[in-house]
Amino acid sequence: MAQDAYMERRKFLTNSIKATAALTLATYGVGAWAQQASAAWPQVRLPETKRRFASKAVEELIADVQAKTGNKELAWLFGNCFPNTLDTTVEYSVVDGKPDTYVITGDIDAMWLRDSSAQVWPYLPLCKKDGELRNLVAGVINRQTRCILLDPYANAFYKDSSKESEWKHDVTAMKPGIHERKWEIDSLCYPVRLAYGYNRQTGDKTVLDAQWVGAMNLIIKTFREQQRKDDKGPYSFMRRTEWATDGVPLAGYGYPAKPNGMIFSMFRPSDDATIFPLFVPANFFAAESLKQMAEMLHEVNETKLAKEANTLRDEVLNGLKECAIVKHKVYGDIYAYEVNGLGSCNLMDDANVPSLLSLAYLVPDMAKDPVYVNTRKFVLSQHNPFFFKGKAGEGIGGPHAGIDNIWPLSIAMRGITATNKAEIQQCLKTLQTTHGGTGFMHESFHKDDATKYTRAWFAWANTLFGEFVWKVYREHPELLA
DSSP, rough: OOHHHHHHHHHHHHHHHTHHHHHHHHHOOOOGGOOOOSSSOOOOOGGGGGOOOHHHHHOOOOOOOHHSOOEEEEEHHHHHHHTTHHHHHHEEEEHHHHHHHHEESSSSSSHHHHHHHHHHGGGGGGGGGGGHHHHHHHHHHHHHHHHHHHTTTTTTTSSSTTTTTTTSSBSSOOOOTEEOOOOHHHHHHHHHHHHHHHHHHOOTTTTHHHHHHHHHHHHHHHHHHOOOOOSSSOOBBBOOOOGGGOOOHHHHTOOOOOSSSSSSSSOOSSOOOOOSEEEEEHHHHHHHHHHHHHHHHHHOOOOHHHHHHHHHHHHHHHHHHHHEEETTTTTTTEEOOOOOSSSEOOOOSSSSSSTTTTTTHSSSGGGOHHHHHHHHHHSSTTTTTTEEOOSSSSEEETTTTTTTTTHHHHHHHHHHHHOHHHHHHHHHHHHHSSSTTSSSSSSSTTTEEEEEEOOBHHHHHHHHHHHHHHHHHHHHHHGGG
C-alpha cells in the first residue's frame, strides 16, 4: 500500500473507531473503550477485567501470529476477532458435576446450536494444552446435548429453561427454554461435528455419555421423520409476520416435494425459509455428520445405533445422487441449492454455512469433486443471484440481510476453501478493508460502502475470520507480510 493511501486509511480507521465508540460504551460500559489516541491501532478489544473467559493458549497464539505478521492491520484484526467468542459470548459453569457452557451469538441473548458450535470450533486444536479451554468446549457439547433432548426441532435456546420467548406465539410446539423453533437440518449436524472434532483433538470421551447417546438417537429419529417417507411428520411452523422468509407456506409444512431419502428442511442456516424443502448443502452436511456419529457410537459400544446412522447416511447420499445435480449452460454439472425431487430446483447460494461454497470445508472429500469445483465457480459469479460486487468488495449475501449486502462469512469461507494463493490474498484484502473501521467483522456490509453494515456484534463472523487468518498463517505465512 502506498504511503499516502496508508495514511488516509489510518486516518479513516481512527475517525471511524471514535464514531462507533458510543455503541460499545452502551453495550459494555466505560471500561470497554480504552482509547489510545496515540496508538497505531486503537484498543477495541474488551479490557481483561471485562472478558468472560481467558485462555492462555489463545493469548499465546494471538501474540505469536501478531509478532510474525507484517501486515499490522490484519494482525490487529486477528487479535480483536479470534478471541471475540471467549471475550464476549460465553458463560461457563458446572451443572450436575459436568462442564456447562452457554454461548450467545453476540447481540442476541440466545444459544443457536449452529452458531455456538462454529464459534468455538477454531479453538479445538488449542484444547490439548489448555485444560480450562478444554472444559469450556466440553461444556458447550454438554449443553447442546441437553438442548437437543429438550426439542430436536428447535434452532435456538435460552440459558434459563423456564424463560418464554418473544416468539412464543409462533404456530408450532413452542415450550419454555426455546428461543426459536425453526427446523434446520444443520442445527443437529453442528453438535455432532463439534463433538467429533473435540474427541479427535483431545481423546476425551466423557462428553459421549448416556445423555449424548440419547441425543444421537433423537437426531436419527428426527432425520427419519423428516425424510417424510410415509407422512409429513410431526413438525410444522407458521408465524404471523410481514417477512415472507420467516414463515412456512401450506399450513406450515412447506411446498410439496417427492421423498427420495434426503431430509426435508423448512429453514436454511440463515433462519430463512427454504423454497424447495430438499436443501442440498445441509443434506451433504447431514451425511458427513452421520458418518462421524457412527464412528463415535462404535467407540462407545453403541453398535446398533451406529449401524442405523450409517444406513440413514446411505439413503441421504443416494437421494443426493438422484436429485442434487443439474446441468448449467455455462458451468456444466453443478449442485443445486434446493430441489423438490420433482424436477424443480433453486440455483443460488447463500452466505450462511452450510452453503454450496462451504461443502469443501464441511466435507473435506468434496474439495476434489468435479461437480463441486464447477459449483464453486457458479456461486462466485454473477449467475448466483446473491453474489454481489461493488466498490467495497465482492462476495455472497442472501435474502436475510437484503440485496447488495455481502456477508464476511462468505469471504472468509471463500478464502478457507481456496487453493489459489491469489484468491486467498484477495479474500484477506477484502476482509481487511471492509470492517468499517471498527476492528471487527459484521453480519454484512453494503457492497459499495463498508461503513453501512448490519450487526456490529456477531461473534461467528469474528471467529471464522480468525480461523481463516490462522489457516493462512500456518500454510501461506508470506500472504500476511
